[in-house]
Amino acid sequence: MSDNKVGRLSLWGVEVFLAVAEEGAVSAAAKRLAASPSAVSQQISNLEAALGTELVNRRERPMTLTPAGRVLRKRAQNILLEAARARSEIAGLDLAHLGQLRLGMVEDFEASVTPLLITQMAGTLTDTRFVLETGPSHRLLDRLEHRVLDVIVAAELGAGEDWYDSLPLLRDPFVAIVPKGRPEAVSTLPLIQYTRRHAMGRMLADHLSGEGVRLAHRFELDSYRAMLAMVAGGSGWTILSSLGVLNVGRYAEEIEVMPLHVAPLSRRISLTVRRDGVPEMASEIASRLRPLLVEQVVDPLVSANPWLRGELSIL
Numbered sequence: 001m002s003d004n005k006v007g008r009l010s011l012w013g014v015e016v017f018l019a020v021a022e023e024g025a026v027s028a029a030a031k032r033l034a035a036s037p038s039a040v041s042q043q044i045s046n047l048e049a050a051l052g053t054e055l056v057n058r059r060e061r062p063m064t065l066t067p068a069g070r071v072l073r074k075r076a077q078n079i080l081l082e083a084a085r086a087r088s089e090i091a092g093l094d095l096a097h098l099g100q101l102r103l104g105m106v107e108d109f110e111a112s113v114t115p116l117l118i119t120q121m122a123g124t125l126t127d128t129r130f131v132l133e134t135g136p137s138h139r140l141l142d143r144l145e146h147r148v149l150d151v152i153v154a155a156e157l158g159a160g161e162d163w164y165d166s167l168p169l170l171r172d173p174f175v176a177i178v179p180k181g182r183p184e185a186v187s188t189l190p191l192i193q194y195t196r197r198h199a200m201g202r203m204l205a206d207h208l209s210g211e212g213v214r215l216a217h218r219f220e221l222d223s224y225r226a227m228l229a230m231v232a233g234g235s236g237w238t239i240l241s242s243l244g245v246l247n248v249g250r251y252a253e254e255i256e257v258m259p260l261h262v263a264p265l266s267r268r269i270s271l272t273v274r275r276d277g278v279p280e281m282a283s284e285i286a287s288r289l290r291p292l293l294v295e296q297v298v299d300p301l302v303s304a305n306p307w308l309r310g311e312l313s314i315l
Helices: 011-023 026-033 037-051 067-093 113-124 137-145 199-210 224-232 242-247 279-304
Strands: 100-106 129-135 151-155 164-179 191-194 219-221 237-241 255-258 266-274
Touching: 011 026, 011 037, 011 067, 026 037, 100 113, 100 137, 113 129, 113 279, 129 137, 137 151, 137 199, 137 266, 151 279, 164 224, 164 242, 164 279, 191 199, 191 224, 199 237, 219 224, 224 237, 224 242, 224 255, 237 242, 242 279, 266 279
Parallel strands: 100 129, 100 151, 191 219, 191 237
Antiparallel strands: 151 266, 164 237, 164 255, 164 266
């Protein structure tokens, strides 16, 4: 094998290979990496050309690894781990040396906190390339685990695991949202549930069930805006986290936010980073986020709903 072939190996190619090996399909690997299937296929071909051997049995479904592919898979995780450690150590010397930051933000902050955070950080880290992804917390955590993201700001989903650390940011209580002037809606109108396909929906359903609330399951949606539109139209009432109220938009005059009529429930929003990732950047982002959360989230929501004082709070 010639040296110039070995020189064509890339960390991205190794990362793509590992995703294909774990997912067993190019399409699934592409979805996980937020890349196109053709780009994933090309990276595998480039890696095979660099090593001078076939790594993947493409004709099998799910795809399997050749003997050479199995050898590479044993080493691939260590290669990526060492690269992440080197990146973290370099960033720790001076955050200005961080070449790229892949940040995941829970979708609740999409229109308020997130753009301000990125703008602030871009002004300081002038040579850093920012890659932003917004989405539900469970998806962001999955992408952090698979090294697609470096840092995420999301709801905690249960007991922590030994591969990541979390910095608590915000206690986010759940609230009832009813049509304007109709507090009795919680007993006279159907509940519009947040989908149980997501962790938050399951958390809410378990809590309500434990409180003896019978769930009709007539409406189960995965869009805050659609849920709020239905409440504004008088079709039912709903429960969202207080952050969900940030999405009321043009329905602000047609809905009313109330405390839960059952036992209180809250979730915790945290900044999470892999232990072998960029922990130095985590504390930097957290220090920037907390005042933004006060200004953009806590103060406006408490001003509009004074009973949230002390419940919606910075941690």
